[in-house]
Every structure is written in structure tokens, then in C-alpha cells.
Amino acid sequence: MSQATAASVAGRAAAKRRRNYARRYVWFVVPAAVVIIAVILFPWIFTIYVSAFDWRLGGERRWVGFANYEQLFTDARFGWAVLRTIFYTSLAVVLPMLLGLAAALSFNRKFPLRGLARTIFILPMMATPVAVALVWTMMFHPQLGVLNWLLVQFGLPPSLWVYSADTVIPTLVLVEVWHWTPLVMLLILGGLASLPIDPYEAAKIDGASPWQAFRYITLPLLAPFIVVALIIRTIDALKAFDTIYVITQGGPGQASETINIFLYLQAFAFYNVGYASAVVMVFFILIMALAALLLWTRERVRMT
Amino acid sequence: MRKLRRLAENIGFGLAVFVLIAPAILVFLWMLSLSLKNELDNTAWPPVFIPNPPTLNNYRDVFARNDFVLYAWNSIIVSFGATLLALVIGVPAGYGIAKMRAMRAAALILIARITPGLSYLIPLFLLFQWLEMTGTLWPIVITHLVITVPIVVWVMISFFEGLPTELEEAALVDGATIWQAFRHVALPLARPGITVATILAFIFSWNNFVFAMVLAGRETRTLPVAVNNMLTFEQISWGPLSAAALLVTLPVLLLTLLAQKQIVAGLTAGGVKGV
Structure with missing residues (x-):
């Protein structure tokens, strides 16, 4: 041997x-x-x-095979829900990422009352979504809401907020940004805390400007943390339900009906659980595909 | 000159920080302000910011009319129940997974993290209907396990992985069973991790809305559901609505203030290692 x-x-x-x-x-x-x-x-x-049944809650069920899925792909209402979800998610990812990065860089500096400021900043993340959504609903009131009053003070025209089909999704994104930017900030701040200081000293000796130090040292070293924050934010944005449901229930009309709201209405307002189950499966595949794509991105970031 | 520039920079930075935290301050203070004003001031234009004089009538209203105490009790039972059950089964599981390095099994748990809670509701709703459990708090406690178990297991895995193994190994060499090594050596060391897991599981269970909204009957509503129903039925009664909203979220806000360090540690550890 x-x-x-x-x-x-x-x-x-x-x-x-x-x-x-x-x-x-x-x-x-x-x-x-x-x-x-x-x-x-x-x-x-x-x-x-x-999902293989025509299944009515409290009613009859009938085996239909893939018919629910076929119906789903020709259902214009579902198609719009998908488009709205993409629109909502992209806004609800990009804005918190940018703001969260800026906030993390700010909170990484030392300044008086930093602990207090950070505590206040992360409070929204932990607040009960329904409670917060109710307060936002009152603030969005077109005639009596405090937000329109603030807009007028700054010389801006009042908005219809969630009461107009044109502004409802950006307005809901505003709530999402308020709610979840703190988590992005925390994830990136954790990354900033772990950065080595030697490269910065070397860059200082070489006469690099603060912007150059950020662009060529901080950003590349921070990239893995940014990608993790991006993954978590994307998934959470896709999952958004509570605030949308409480504030608009998908309205006005169907203007804020995302996949989640569509799914909820099909299952528990129209009692169409077979069809809703097909929606769950399609949504699941979309989320898993996206998660796989994002994980793949993370591997690539890690290697370079 | 340089001093002046420095000063301007500091002022600019201070303003930036203020802009960052202003939205949080605005929403919470406005919630407080609405809850302390009478209906006339709440619907006044321009808005009245400082309650003058402040009134507690809205809070009295909330407790008088809406079975608020019952719903608060439901919320307490559900959140404590779901957190406790998750700890009992999740802490040993986190330990076992960390010891076996069974990260693939752990990835299964992640599926619960990345899929919407709504997607679990249809089958579980049908199941509870079939078992004739609707109308009790059990379905709500059980569905909240979808949230609490993954949180506990995930936090505990990363915590147990960070623990030094020498002490347990010494105990095993001395003839302790693996259960004893877990119970008397690892578990006491893991107390900080258990605290983090408990706080996070409790908060996310307390805040959860969709499970109870679908599964709860009249008597079994949790607070978020009860508060949402108030909005539907009394469109413009802002004072009591804000008072109720504040009461619902106050426990978690206080918990966040008290345990900020643990929450941040749990969320970032779970997050960074999590995906």
C-alpha cells in the first residue's frame, strides 16, 4: 500500500x-x-x-392541473401587479441603499451626541409597521395632513399622495424608505467598522483627496457589505405588504396592487385559494431566482 | 480662514445628520401630538403642533371602547408564546447545527426569511380550518413560529459557532454526556446570544400583522389587527387612532431603546452571515 x-x-x-x-x-x-x-x-x-385545483374557500374544488398557471400568464391584472412590484421594488431598493450608505458614512464619523442620533435613526426599523402606517395615512391626508402643510411652507405645491394613481407608489416607497433605511445603514456601518486603517494612512501620505480615498479604498473594501445589504433590502422590498395594505389596500383602483396585495385579495377577499396558490408558486420562483442571482453577484464581488 | 472653513464644514455635517434623523422625529412626535390633542385641534388648518392643553381623553377612549385590554392580552400571549416555543426548540437546534456544521440544513431555514409570510397563510389557514382550531389563539401562535424559529435558530448558530469549544471538550473528556455539556457548559455561555434571539423574535412577532389578520376572529385579534380595524371603521377620529397606534408600538420602541446594542448585534450578525 x-x-x-x-x-x-x-x-x-x-x-x-x-x-x-x-x-x-x-x-x-x-x-x-x-x-x-x-x-x-x-x-x-x-x-x-x-395550485392544481379550482379551489373555492368554503366551496367546492375541482382538479384543473396547470390551468391556474395558464390563466395567470394571461391575466392582465396579474401582469400589472408584476410591473408595479418591479417599479416599487426598484425604488424601494435604490433609495434606501443610497441614503443608507450616506447615513452609515455620517455615523461612522465621531460627533457629539452620535449615540443619541443613531438611536433615533434606527427607531423606525423596529416600530410596528401597522402603527406607523396609520400615522402616515393621517399625514398623507390631502386637506388636513401635516405633509401638505409642510410642502406649502417650503413653497411647493400640495400633493395628493396616496389618493392619486400617479403618486401612490412613490408615496408608499417613501414610507418604506423611512422604515427600512436604518437596516441598510446598520449593515454598512458594521462593514465600515471592520475596515483596516493602513490603506488610508498610505493614501494620505500619497496625497489622495478624501473623495479619492472613498472612491478607491472605502468603496471597494465595502463592496461585500453593500452587496449583502442589497440582497436583504431587495428581498424585504419584494415582501412589502403591511404598510401597503394598511394605507391603500391596493388602491386607488388597483394603482398600488403589487403581487402581494393581488395574492392576498385572490385568497382572502375572493376566496380563490387555488388561483392564489399558483400566484404564491410563481412569486416564490421569482424570489428564488432573484436571490440566486444576487448570491452569484456576491460570490463575484468576493473574488475580485 | 482655515478655522472658518472647518466651522462651515461642521455646520454642514450637523445639518446633514439633522436631515437624516428629522423624518423619524417628525413621525413619532406627530403621533404623540395627535394622541394628546382633541379632535378640533387634530383637524385644524394650519396644523396645531403643540397640544394646548394636552388631553388624555384619547387614551381613555381607547381603553373604554375597543376591548383594547383583551387585544393587548392576546398580543402578549401570542408574542411570548411564540418566542418561548421558538427558544425551547431553536436554541438546541442552533447548537446542533453549529456542531454538525450542517449549513445546508440551515439554508432551508433561510427560505422562511426570504419568502413573504403571506405565502404560508393559504395552506395553514386550510389546515387550521380542517382541524377546527380557528377561533382560538393556537393558530396565531403556531404561525408566528414561521417568524420566530428562523430568527432564534439563525442567531444561535452564529453565536454557538463563535464560542470556544475547549470547555465543552473538557467536560466530554471528564465523562459528561453531550446533553450535559450543552446544558451546563454551552448554555450558560450562550446567555448573551439567547438575549439577542429573544428580543428580536419578540419584536418581530409583536409587530406581525398578516397572520393574525387572516386567522383571528373577533375575540382573538392581536393589537396590530385591532388598530387596523379602528382605521377602517372610524375614518377621521385621529386622536384615539394615534393613541392606540402609539400604545401598540410603544413596547417595542422602549425595548429598542433599552436593548439597542443587542438588536444591532443580532440584526447585523444574522444579516451578514445570514445570506
Whole structure:
């Protein structure tokens, strides 16, 4: 037996020992696994099943195969919901990312009362979405709302906010920006705290301007953290439901009906759970595809 | 000259920070202001900012009319129940996954993080209907596990991975079972991680709206659902509405103020390692 095989046999034995050693910990995971199968895995499998039926809540059900999916791809209302979701998500990703980056750079500097300012800044993230959405609803009131009063003070024309189809989605994005920019800030701030200081000293000696230091040192070193924040923000923006539902319920008309709202209405307002399940599956595939794409981006960022 | 420029820079920076935090201040103070004013002042134009005199009538209203205490109690049971259950099953699971380095199993949990809560509702709703459990708090507690279990497991994995293993190994060499090593060595060391997991799970369960909205009956509403219903039924009664909204979100805001460090640690650790 050659040395190499001996080594590999020994290695394999060691690996096996490690596996056996590790296997003893399986029982720690069993209770959680049962719960996860019950409340996460089972729903997915059951959703696939339900999506093959014309299934009315509290009514009859009929096997229809892929008919729900076929209907979905020709449903103009769903098509619009997808477009609105893309519009909403892109705004609700780009704006918090830019603002969050700016905020993280600001909070990374030392200044008086920084702790207090940071605490106030992250409060929106933890506030109950429904409670906050109610206050925004009152602030958006076209005649009596405080926001229109503020606009007028700054010499700007009052807006109809969520009461007009033209402004409803940007207005809802405003709430989302208010709510979730703090998380982006925290994720990037964590990255800033971990940056080494040597490159900055070297750049200073070489006479680099602050902008150059930011552009050629901070940004590249920060890129992995920015990508993680981007992934989390994109997923959360796609998931947005509470504030949209509370503030507009998809209105006026269907002007703010995103995929989530469409899905909710199909299932629990029209009791069309078979069709809604098909929506869930399509939405799931979209989210997973996007997540895979973003993870792939992260791998590339990590390598360069 | 240089001093002047420095000063201008500082003022500019101060203004920038103010612009960053102004929206948060505006919304929360406006919520407080609305809740302390009478209806006349709340609908006045131009808006009245400082309640004069402040009134607690809106709060009295909330408690008098809307079964608010019952809904608060429901919320407490659901959030504490879902958090406690998640800790009981999630802390050992985080430990086991960290020990086995079973990151692929952990990735399954992530699916719950990246998919909308709404997508779990149809099958679970049908299931609870079939089991005739609607009308009790159980369906709401169980669906909240969709949120709390992944949070706890995820925070605990990254926490247990960061713990030094020497102490446990010493205990195992001395003849302790792996359960004893977990119970008496790892668990006490993990207390800070458990605190983080508890706080985050509690907040996200407390804030959750969609599960209870679909599953709750008249008697089993949680606070976010109850408050949303107030909006639907009394369009322009802003005082009580703001008072109720503030009462709902006050516990989590106070928790955020008290445990800011843990929350930040949990969210960034879970976030950075999470995806």
C-alpha cells in the first residue's frame, strides 16, 4: 500500500469519525426540524397541491392541473401587479441603499451626541409597521395632513399622495424608505467598522483627496457589505405588504396592487385559494431566482 | 480662514445628520401630538403642533371602547408564546447545527426569511380550518413560529459557532454526556446570544400583522389587527387612532431603546452571515 493511499484511508477514517461524532448532535435539531417541516415545508408542498385545483374557500374544488398557471400568464391584472412590484421594488431598493450608505458614512464619523442620533435613526426599523402606517395615512391626508402643510411652507405645491394613481407608489416607497433605511445603514456601518486603517494612512501620505480615498479604498473594501445589504433590502422590498395594505389596500383602483396585495385579495377577499396558490408558486420562483442571482453577484464581488 | 472653513464644514455635517434623523422625529412626535390633542385641534388648518392643553381623553377612549385590554392580552400571549416555543426548540437546534456544521440544513431555514409570510397563510389557514382550531389563539401562535424559529435558530448558530469549544471538550473528556455539556457548559455561555434571539423574535412577532389578520376572529385579534380595524371603521377620529397606534408600538420602541446594542448585534450578525 502506497503512502498516498494510506494517508487517504487515514483521512477517510478521520472524516468518518468526525461524521459519527457530529451525528450525535442530530437529536438537538429534531424538534426544530419537526416544527420547520410542519410550518414551513408542509405549506410549500400543500401550496403546490392546492395550485392544481379550482379551489373555492368554503366551496367546492375541482382538479384543473396547470390551468391556474395558464390563466395567470394571461391575466392582465396579474401582469400589472408584476410591473408595479418591479417599479416599487426598484425604488424601494435604490433609495434606501443610497441614503443608507450616506447615513452609515455620517455615523461612522465621531460627533457629539452620535449615540443619541443613531438611536433615533434606527427607531423606525423596529416600530410596528401597522402603527406607523396609520400615522402616515393621517399625514398623507390631502386637506388636513401635516405633509401638505409642510410642502406649502417650503413653497411647493400640495400633493395628493396616496389618493392619486400617479403618486401612490412613490408615496408608499417613501414610507418604506423611512422604515427600512436604518437596516441598510446598520449593515454598512458594521462593514465600515471592520475596515483596516493602513490603506488610508498610505493614501494620505500619497496625497489622495478624501473623495479619492472613498472612491478607491472605502468603496471597494465595502463592496461585500453593500452587496449583502442589497440582497436583504431587495428581498424585504419584494415582501412589502403591511404598510401597503394598511394605507391603500391596493388602491386607488388597483394603482398600488403589487403581487402581494393581488395574492392576498385572490385568497382572502375572493376566496380563490387555488388561483392564489399558483400566484404564491410563481412569486416564490421569482424570489428564488432573484436571490440566486444576487448570491452569484456576491460570490463575484468576493473574488475580485 | 482655515478655522472658518472647518466651522462651515461642521455646520454642514450637523445639518446633514439633522436631515437624516428629522423624518423619524417628525413621525413619532406627530403621533404623540395627535394622541394628546382633541379632535378640533387634530383637524385644524394650519396644523396645531403643540397640544394646548394636552388631553388624555384619547387614551381613555381607547381603553373604554375597543376591548383594547383583551387585544393587548392576546398580543402578549401570542408574542411570548411564540418566542418561548421558538427558544425551547431553536436554541438546541442552533447548537446542533453549529456542531454538525450542517449549513445546508440551515439554508432551508433561510427560505422562511426570504419568502413573504403571506405565502404560508393559504395552506395553514386550510389546515387550521380542517382541524377546527380557528377561533382560538393556537393558530396565531403556531404561525408566528414561521417568524420566530428562523430568527432564534439563525442567531444561535452564529453565536454557538463563535464560542470556544475547549470547555465543552473538557467536560466530554471528564465523562459528561453531550446533553450535559450543552446544558451546563454551552448554555450558560450562550446567555448573551439567547438575549439577542429573544428580543428580536419578540419584536418581530409583536409587530406581525398578516397572520393574525387572516386567522383571528373577533375575540382573538392581536393589537396590530385591532388598530387596523379602528382605521377602517372610524375614518377621521385621529386622536384615539394615534393613541392606540402609539400604545401598540410603544413596547417595542422602549425595548429598542433599552436593548439597542443587542438588536444591532443580532440584526447585523444574522444579516451578514445570514445570506
